[in-house]
Amino acid sequence: MAKMLEVRDLHVSYGAIKAIKGISFDVEEGEIVTLIGANGAGKTTTLHAISALQKSDAGSITFCGKDITHMEAHKIIKLGLAQVPEGRRVFAGLTVQQNLEMGAYTRVDSAAEIQKDYDKVFEWLPRLKERRRQQAGTLSGGEQQMLAIGRALMSKPRMLLLDEPSMGLSPLLVKEIFRIIREVNKSGVTVLLVEQNAKMALDIANRAYVLETGLVKMEGNADDLANNIEVRKAYLGC
Numbered sequence: 297m298a299k300m301l302e303v304r305d306l307h308v309s310y311g312a313i314k315a316i317k318g319i320s321f322d323v324e325e326g327e328i329v330t331l332i333g334a335n336g337a338g339k340t341t342t343l344h345a346i347s348a349l350q351k352s353d354a355g356s357i358t359f360c361g362k363d364i365t366h367m368e369a370h371k372i373i374k375l376g377l378a379q380v381p382e383g384r385r386v387f388a389g390l391t392v393q394q395n396l397e398m399g400a401y402t403r404v405d406s407a408a409e410i411q412k413d414y415d416k417v418f419e420w421l422p423r424l425k426e427r428r429r430q431q432a433g434t435l436s437g438g439e440q441q442m443l444a445i446g447r448a449l450m451s452k453p454r455m456l457l458l459d460e461p462s463m464g465l466s467p468l469l470v471k472e473i474f475r476i477i478r479e480v481n482k483s484g485v486t487v488l489l490v491e492q493n494a495k496m497a498l499d500i501a502n503r504a505y506v507l508e509t510g511l512v513k514m515e516g517n518a519d520d521l522a523n524n525i526e527v528r529k530a531y532l533g534c
């Protein structure tokens with residue numbers, strides 16, 4: 297399979313704080329790859345560097361064969377890379393429908409193509425359809441997470457970056473969100489998933505990288521890592 301995302305020797309810092317100290321990883325087309333790690337490991341920083349919300353100090357990021365290391369964020373979205381941010385960040389004062397429209401904002405294809413994606417998003421996330429005139433700020437946490445995913449999907453991404461979609465949700469909702477991620481992936485969208493919830497992430501992913509204080513500590517097949525004794529002790533609590 298073709299490499300869709302290649303990150304090589306990436307370094308990112310906040311002033312004197314070195315958050316990412318030279319990490320490398322790949323995502324192949326069609327995969328679900330997860331970056332797991334404790335709070336502060338550098339997961340969000342990595343996603344922000346990819347989507348250019350944070351400047352990289354060194355290293356390179358290639359998406360679909362294009363060097364995007366120094367590309368502007370809106371151009372990266374146009375290439376087909378969409379991020380679902382940590383903590384959802386929906387536009388609270390706008391309706392569900394308006395939030396989804398914001399996701400489609402950068403598209404230049406036809407209204408008919410965009411409509412097809414609304415239909416798909418509402419099929420995957422029927423709760424959004426029922427609530428499409430509701431203000432996003434009044435949705436539950438799980439519904440806001442669904443909206444954040446739906447909004448990203450409306451940009452018609454080739455690859456979705458998800459930052460801790462399980463955060464703050466009940467086990468039942470976490471299951472539902474992960475089921476949706478799996479379905480979206482099956483439809484052809486490649487997924488890079490960042491999670492503290494290592495159990496769920498390893499369950500859904502093809503491959504995984506373990507991040508610790510800005511470095512890749514381990515990498516491999518998700519099933520192998522889920523059975524690895526060090527990973528079990530540190531991240532799965534067993």
Ligand SMILES: Nc1ncnc2c1ncn2[C@@H]1O[C@H](COP(=O)(O)OP(=O)(O)O)[C@@H](O)[C@H]1O
Pocket residue numbers: 310313314315333334335336337338339340341342
């Ligand atoms: N805006 C910021 N300013 C300074 N330090 C930051 C900032 N954001 C994150 N950090 C630091 O960078 C490191 C990685 O953080 P982050 O990428 O948010 O980790 P994770 O998402 O894995 O919890 C942490 O040590 C954190 O304190």
Ligand SMILES: [Mg+2]
Pocket residue numbers: 339340341382459460
């Ligand atoms: Mg984070």
